[in-house]
Amino acid sequence: MLDIRALVERVGPALLRVVDLPESTDCVADVVIAEPGGAPAVAGGDLVLGVAVGDRGAAVELVGGCGAQGAAAVLLKPPISTDDAVVEAARRSGVALVEVLPGTAWAQLVWLIRAALAGTGTQEPDTRSPGLGDLFRLADAVADVVDAPVTIEDAHSQVLAYSARQDLTDPARVSTIMGRKQPDDVLAKFRARGTFRQLSRGGSAVFVPAQQDGTLPRLVVPIRMGGELLGSMWAVVPGEVSEERSTAFADTAPLVALQLLRWRAVADAERQRSAGQVRLLLEGGEGWRTAANELAVPDEPYRVAAIEVPSPEGTAEGHRLAMWEWITRGIGRRPLVTEIGTVLYALVPDRAGSGGWPSLREALVSHDATPPPLVAVGTAVAVADLPRSRAEADELLSLLRTGHLSRRVAVHEDHWHQLVLNRMAGAATDAGISSLGPLPTLREHDRTQGTDYLSTLHSWLRHPGDPRQAARELRVHPNTFRYRMKRLTQLVDVDLDDPDVRSALLVQLLAARWAQHG
Template sequence: MLDIRALVERVGPTLLRPVVLPEPTSCVGDVVIAEPGEPVNPAGGDLVLGVAVSDVEPAVALIESCGARDAAAVLLKPPVATQQAVSAAAERAGVALVEVRPGTAWAQLVWLVRAALAGTGIEDADARGPGVSDLFRLADAVADVVDAPVTIEDAHSQVLAYSARQDLIDPARVSTIMGRRQPDDVLAKFRARGTFRQISKGSSAIFVPAQQDGTLPRLVVPIRMGGELLGSMWAVVPGEVSEERSTAFAETAPLVALHLLRWRAVADAGRRRTAEQVRLLLEGGEGWRAAANELAVPSEAHRVVAIETPASAGPAEGHRLAMWEWITRGIGRRPLVTEIGTLLYALVSDRAGPGGWPDLRAALASHDVTPRPLIAVGTAVAVADLPRSRAQAEELISLLRAGHLQQRVAVYEQNWHRVVLSRMAGAATDAGVGALGPLPVLREHDRTQGTDYLATLHAWLRHPGDPRQASRELRVHPNTFRYRMKRLTQLVDIDLDDPEIRSALLVQLLADRWAQHG
């Protein structure tokens, strides 16, 4: 049996949102529909659907009745589900209150909830799983309705299933099925025609005429549930389709939506289990070996990739996962991923080949998205030592966040020296070394007189004996650089011939610079 929290997660946020979840949450036994004007007598553990409850007073009465009979939860639609009096009643009664998203059909919700309670939401989510097999059978059934070959695709144009009939094909369809997604050039053509804009706004069938490159006409139907676009169906047709057949094609969308939600629940359950095992590997401890065995992680060197999405990108989790889905598509085996805190982590083999670090690195380097995510990669380590690679990636993320690194992808081996400088600058700042020696005098002079003596001294220390290179760094004439050096040595008593003094000054200046960006 599932408790209400697990059931809400299984059905998914597309349809359900918890408003009140008492602790501990109750296990769900069955689904009961509260019909308008009829008494409700739920048993303990029942999930009660307030099908026609749209006002606060009957909602409160329903919740109180369910609480008295130990029902597990009451499901209501907005706006009544979020009214303060209704949520307060749920808290008093110890009953979970769940909001059903607008646009969700109650019959569809009952089907999904009962499927989850029966255990059909936890099958293996790979290509052999029952959930995916159902989609292929459904594609065949839809193909019979529209009398044309059909593909069922998700919201990212990834092919989830396709019909067996192949009597009408073109190169675009062949490429789509072989690559399990519509090719970029094909997507660009449909996008230019406004097809995806129509999909995002409507719910009826869309006819796309033939194109000059030989691409045959398409009949496209958006697949929606609860206001969310889940995907679309594409039928390859010889020409204009009758209104009756077009309508019949569109009418299959709600059924396909149910199967897509079920398929997504299956995939989500598999991803959650994988994420838990990857988290164990990255955190170390006693469970890492069992986790590696369950994930079938080979005993070879692996890297940890960390990603942070800027806050302006919107909901962080969805954006990161969608981005990884896009980046890794087509490179073979996808990385094992998990989320810890605000970061998404991917575990990839260091070897060359499908799904390995070289392929993923090329995909990361070519991927361009706005706003740009922060991506950092730890060094290659044995599976037992993955927490060290994770720590390295996290430290690089901190440097990227502070602006100390500007690479598209920061790799530890290429940036270890910056890690050294960062740690050293942090320790020097904590020890208050910036207040020692002649630097406070130069710092104050720069502040009050508008001079640039600290930057001049830093350039001199970076390029000792090479005033031309130092002046190029400051973008001034060499004579100007020499004059500044002469003036600052007159302002403070400083022995630049002493190597220890030079080292101390460089530490102070580095600490200053890193602190300003930290």
């Protein structure tokens, strides 16, 4: 337990200064925020913060009332803290008077005092976790300052922390906390009112009146550091808030910004460590078992999803980072994501439910990014075979890039036959088969005479004995198709009745087509 003098020394002279101290002082029991217009209900040993006290009369009344209830000390900011009448009232009441130095955020003070009373000091959090515990404690301190339930959110309206007090709430706040994100319909209403536009431009607290659907008023303040909007704080309030309390709420933003930066640094370090282990799983080799143990990967089938984010030149890294953060929020408790070159890779369990492949597939298909990402997914394999699933995903991704596949999401089981053709085309091109047989003559005739004999032959081979279907594929009349085939066989000497000849021609034509699009 700490008395007033020891507590001031613990918090530090940069924030607190003793103005008047009784001969005997009690140990501090708790921190209480004073309401304007009188003394709060306090117990013996309480430390009372005059957050909303702005004039001499209110300060004198507060000090007198707190002394009568046995409070240990009253904390005020200058110039009220050193006003002669206020100092005299403190002496008569037997309560300590402590000055909160200018520039001190009330939330920072609440946080530090509670840490000191708990004997925790201000040591760094355990770096094995993202440091969210400190954000939750800070949310509690901010809630005491503004006297309202508070959520701390990042720039994407994801809830990072929220205060424990729930005395004032509505369905929107409940949904926000349960889903760890403001619901889309709630966000749309705040956007329509211009709330986010005000947050992006200013630095003071923004009051949002109650809405017709029962959503209670909000007091919102942006969280910035060096011009960057890191997030925002939302307080559910019963109505208009005094200027003093609104200012005190806004004053907490720099402290929260520092904590957010620290949390982000720890989270980034954890993400990079995890990404390195995921790369080991994708590459295989001797280190994969250690990586699997480090990541606590369950013994179940996984798919590798290769994700490429098309972006304007010079913005690719930012687009990939945004996609990385979106995936990290969207595919499970501990998503396994890494970046190799310009491609993001996600390891996704091949099972139904939250975090499984079906839920990610649905999210990726409906993702409204512009331009949309290209997603290629390998087969489900054991953890030891992840390099094979990655190789399949990479090969599919190359088909998406070249336009061989027109879908946004390509899965190995759906497109294995196109992978066969792709590999065959590569092998055939390397073997130089395009110069064999009658095809060079037909190709030169098409080039010089404007005919379409190669496409005609390809359709005939695809639909043997069915000239009507072949003609439909070429969008010509069946008689036109028959005429072309007659002229083609007059131009070159080829035995189309020989099945081996037909197979060789089809391989040549398929290889040429895939090589042309590659």
